[in-house]
Amino acid sequence: MASLSRINTSPMARWWRNVDRVTLICVGILIGFGYILMLAASPAVAVRIGASRDMFIFKQVCFLLLAAGIVVGTSLLSVRAVKLLAAVGFVLGIMATALTLVHGIEIKGARRWIALPMMSVQPSEFLKPCFAVVTAWLLTERQTRRYFPGMLISLGLFGVVLLLLKSQPDIGMLSVITTVFITQLFVDGLSLFLVAGGVGCMIAAFIGAYAVFPHVRSRVERFLHPEVGDHYQIDTALRAFGNGGLLGRGPGEGRVKDLLPDAHADFVFAVAGEEFGMIVCLFIIGVFAVIVIRALLKLLRENDPFIVVATTGLVTGFGLQAFVNMGSTLHLIPTKGMTLPFISYGGSSAMSVALTIGMVLALTRTRVNTADSQFGQSTPAFLNRRSRP
Structure with missing residues (x-):
């Protein structure tokens, strides 16, 4: 890396010296697993639906290359x-998500996608990182503008997102965004009493979703009562983990990809468990954990409240998405169609997650001076536990 030495003051050289290279390596590892598992899982799925064996592989190669470019390109940005x-x-x-309610593709009773050439886009995927940064900006703006109604505006924007996602419906995405928002409110200094109230509202909303939406009720009942209903996908995934054992059956030797319709997407973790074993699965979990923990540890030395709140929201959404996918595959939580970041098939998911990680890298880059920071050397927000109404 002689060309990127400290005497080189080009933008790329400064970026390479200041960016979190460990997180970049972890992202590269996840993208590598994405290629490997797509080679393992997707041909059988493509043949089953009458498509070319290489269709999903070709698309995912393009998606992940684009995702890698988004990670690097976004990480070069300033805070502003x-x-x-x-x-x-x-x-x-917001505009594209609203458009899905009118011109969206309906799949399994939900309108979440817009048809484009070569792919379908799920606009709500991009709401997750953008919402986290926008709400962090609004919440922390109150520290420089005393009477700025950042909290009220944030609640209003959350209400719009809630209404759109409920109308699709997409309860899983709404749950993730709600968790991100409540976490940001807590880190920003909201009292524990009000945070507990927000959690209570989430529980009430889940109960309401259970009562109103048949597909939510079906998934919860199948999770709580394994002896009732269709458990084919979960039972098959769990058998795949059992067949894989410690070291796996070997690349290409798995059978779950021939049995599950979503082996390349929602249940790709089961393919990893069967073909590569528990050790590789634990390694994948560890890579996700390293990304989340490193970002949070960097915030302990951060003085800009916006960076603290925004990064917390971004990594909360990223980590929660990974947990939901792996947890539902292992039958630890009710099933939810959510992709495994950088590994599951999907263009919208890959680019959305890339945008998330790119923003995290941009916000947590080492900065020699505070010129790029709006707040300078203020007290970290998560250490300032003043209660705010």
Whole structure:
């Protein structure tokens, strides 16, 4: 890396010296597993639906290459540019998500996708990172503008997101965004009493979703009462983990990909367990954990409240998405169609997660001075436990 030595002051050299290279390596590892598992799982799925064996592989290669470019490109941005990108992305995401209710593709009773050439886009995927950054900006703006109604505006934006996602419906995505928002409110200094109230509202909303939406009720009942209903996908996934054992059956030797319709997407972790074994699965979990923990540890030395709140929201959404996918595959939680970041098939998911990690890298880059920071050397928000109404 002689060309990127400390005497080199080019933008790329400064970026390489200041970016979190461990997180970059972890992202590269996940993308590598994405290629490997797509080679293992997707041909059988493609043949089963009458498509070319290489269709999913070709598409995912393009998606992951684009995702890698988004990670690097976004990580080059300044804090100000991240805010602007999130604001524009949030507005476009809201408009596109609203468009799905009118012209969206209906799959299994939900309108979440917009048809484009070569792929379908799920606009709500891009709401997750953009919402986290925009709400962090609004919440922390109150520290420089005393009477700025950042909390009220954030609640209003959350209400719009809630209404759109409930109308699709997409309860899983709404749950993730709600958890991100409540976590950000807590880190920003909201009292524990009000945070507990928010959690109570989430529980009430889950009960309401159980009562109103048949597909939610079906998934919960199948989780709570394994002896009732169709458990084919979960039973098959669990058998795959058992067949894989410690070291796996070997690349290409798995059978779960021939049996599950979503082996390349929602249940790709089961393919990893059967073909590569428990050790590789634990390694994948460890890579996700390293990304989340490193980002949070960096915030312990951060003085900009916006960076603290925004990064916390971003890594909460990222980690929660990974947990939901792996937890539902292992039958630890009710099943939910959520992709495993960088590994499951899906263009919208890959690019959305890439945007998330790119923003995290941009916000947590080492900065020699505070010129790029709006707040300078203020007290970290998560250490300032003042209660706010």
